[in-house]
Amino acid sequence: MNSLSGTIPLSLGGLSELQEFMISSNNVSGSIPSNLSNASNLLQLQLDTNQISGLIPPELGMLSNLTVFFAWQNQLEGSIPSSLSSCTDLQALNLSHNSLTGSIPPGLFQLQSLAKLLLISNDISGSLPPEIGNCSSLVRLRLGNNRITGGIPREIGSLKRLNFLDLSSNRLSGTVPSEIGGCTELQMIDLSNNILQGHLPDSLSYVSGLQVLDASFNQFDGQIPASLGRLMSLNKLILSKNSLSGFIPSALGLCSSLQLLDLSSNELTGGIPMELGRIEALEIALNLSCNGLTGPIPPQMSALNKLSILDLSHNKLEGDLAPLAGLDNLVSLNISYNNFAVR
Template identity: 35%
Template sequence: MPIHCLQKLATLDVSNNFFQGHIPVEIGTYLPGLMHLNLSRNAFNGSIPSSFADMKMLKSLDISYNQLTSAIPERMAMGCFTLEILALSNNSLQGHIFSKKFNLTNLKRLQLDGNKFIGEIPESLSKCYLLGGLYLSDNHLSGKIPRWLGSLLALQDIIMPNNNLEGPIPNEFCQLNCQKVLDLSNNNLSYNRLQGSIPNWIDRLPQISYLLLANNYIEGEIPAQLCQLKEVRLIDLSHNNLSGHIPFCLVNTALSEGYYDAVAPTWDHASAPALSYFSPNGSPMGKEETVQFTTKNMSYYY
């Protein structure tokens, strides 16, 4: 840490190093003017310092891929009200995600995947009307998928596989006209013993790029409304009880384009490349997600 307070330092990126030990508890006091802070992919342990709340202009904070424990400090959830990107993925954070005392209403991307969070998805997130990406996979979350998620109209990615969520998929999701990815696999609802038929209202989700409904109990015919999903690039309906014909009109979707350019090459998780969440000027970059796709009884990861 610097000897004196650095008021004018706006960006600090020390990611992908071999830093160990605790993140200094007074970091917010010494660097109060930070707007972008990236400490990801190190070996920091201990708790998240509550002094992050002293960074009153902080827009992006990435401390993912470390060995942090404990919970998200309540003072940070109240004081970092300018935060737009919060990436805490792949640590060992515990407890409930947020308490009722919550003021991060400017969040655009929340990445909490790969931790040990418990309890329900907190209702405090219903205030985040700018939220475009919600990543909660690989935790121990339980309860129902909240209906108020359908009122967050900026949502594009809802990624929540590998939890203990249950109950129905809310009809309110049909209001999310910007939605591109919805992954609820490996819960108690999807991959997941889904029954019935593919709903005719599926065309009300025009931004869907990947539709993966494999390994369920879906029956009936494949609806022609799938042809209205002009952006869809992968459809996996394998291992169900479908009957009838494949709609010929699917050639009018992105499925007919050169798929070698549409998807990334395959890799296994052990050799997956490091992802960067911030460009040099601090603006957010896309977060890659791996999807499993089955064809001719062979499963591939894209």
Template identity: 35%
Template sequence: MSSFTKLFFLFFFVLSLSSLHSLTLPSDVAALQAFKSTVKPATILSYSCLGSWNFTSDPCASPRITHFMCGVNCDTSITPFRVIQITLDPAGYSGTLSPMISKISTLVVLDLSDNNFFGNIPSLLSSLPNLQTLTLRSNSFSGSIPPSIGNLKSLVSLDLSHNSLSGYLPDSIVSLSNLRRIDLSYNKLTGSIPKLPLNLLELAIKANNLSGSLSKLTFDGAGQLEVIELSENSFSGTLQGWFFLLPSLQQVNLANNSLRFIEIWKPANGKSDLVAVDMGFNKIEGNLPVNFASYPVLSSLSLRYNRLRGSIPAELGKSERLKRLFLDGNFLNGSPPKGLFSSKGGVSGSLGDNCLRNCPVSSDLCLKLQKPTSICRQAYGGKPTS
């Protein structure tokens, strides 16, 4: 072998060693190995992302022809390479979430959605200073939400919906100053809602066991909140007038709770972004609040199956933006406003199962029959309904 050939092979060998040193940080690799080891092997199919995780190859090396074909993304602009994203496919993986995942300090996204992970959410996840997206949706995680979650200062999106989480919501969530979206729907959470992060845009805690009244302290300072989805819980008492005056509020769903009374204040200077309100299937008593008509862009309103009585305010019939109105299943009386049956597009929904008179049978709003006169008389103390 000539000196040139020897020199060439020596250079190639040194270059190879240099490349090895520029690959993934060993502690990141060890964390990925620990993560895979807590998943039941029988649930790791050969064609799945985890099935391609073969540690004879480096997780961040490219091209990924046969190994680590999906599930892991890396930052290869730095040496050694660092893992920044774990996003699994919905392949039915079953196992626990290894606390070792907390060793990947550069992790930005952790998404294990639509699988069968179970057990507790490790409190050590709070050791991930760069985590922006935590999605554990549609698994079988149980236990409480760890209070240490408040240490995830970079978190922007938190989705733990469709699991079996129980206990109270930790007060520490207020510390998540960058959080914009939180979805804890379809769990078994109890108690009340603690104070919310100031920059939150969307709050969804549908179908849990939350109870008590909605406190102003919870929403104090949440001036960017646009969407509130709290249906299918056990909230009770009075929903006070400040609620619908939250400055950025657009959509509210409080259906299927046990609210008894609502106060509706007029928006300041007639300005509001409120578009849709659903408070159906509660226990709301009293008259239908006329001030709903003061919300300039309100297009959908549902108060169906409550205990409302009295007439439908004429102002609702004058609203040009209202397109959907569901008031069925109450004890409303009198004649509905003629404006609801305008030929200019009209309003869809239902006014049936009330005590109304002169509801035009030609309108889809009146397809559902009204309550029998005997029930209406009883509801009004035996007096005729006007």
């Protein structure tokens, strides 16, 4: 299959009737021409997966009818023009996988039609502005793998339609605001690889449709909220590499859809709750390693016959290994550095 090559062919004059300009997945290089702003009726601009470099022209803010702007997987640099906030009909903006710098223009969060904002894997810095709460139509917000600092604004709780929140691999600090429980449509929350601290808010239990919660590689402390047991749709709970303490809540056994549970590398104490053995869906992994867990393996764990990976290493567990005898699907078992008795 042939592909286009060369630069974006817009030295031509008559652009006023152009409504869609889509050159995705070709070998196009050069920069985005500023005279693209002459395409006053343009609805869709899709430049993704090319080798386009240079700056995003601020003149694109003149495209008042623009609904979709995709330029991900290119070599764009410089800051996101604040003039894009003048594209009042914009519904989807994806500038991921570039080399963009500077902060996110607060005006983008004033766009009342914006449903998807994806800026993954750039070099964006600055903080998340409180204006984030004004973008009431936002469904998908992905800002992972940047250098965003500061806290998560409490105004995020106003995003009632949000179902996908990715703030991973940034430099966010402070606590997770309890207002996040107001995002009741959330299905996925990824806060991993930041420097967030404090307690995980109980209000997460209000997000009844939550399927994935990843808060690993942070500085969270305190106990794991027992209220997470209300999340009947949760299938991945990843809280590893924090400073969580106290007992593992037995209420987690109520998370009947859970396929992966990773609580490793914390400061958890007490025994393994027998209720974990009731999670029939648990098939990907159960990782409780590198904690301070004590006592025997509950006999109820023998019911986890779908489980592929079990890691109980680096604890203070004791007793025998009889409960593991029926785990026929295990492909990885690590029980090293404990006090088990071999008979």
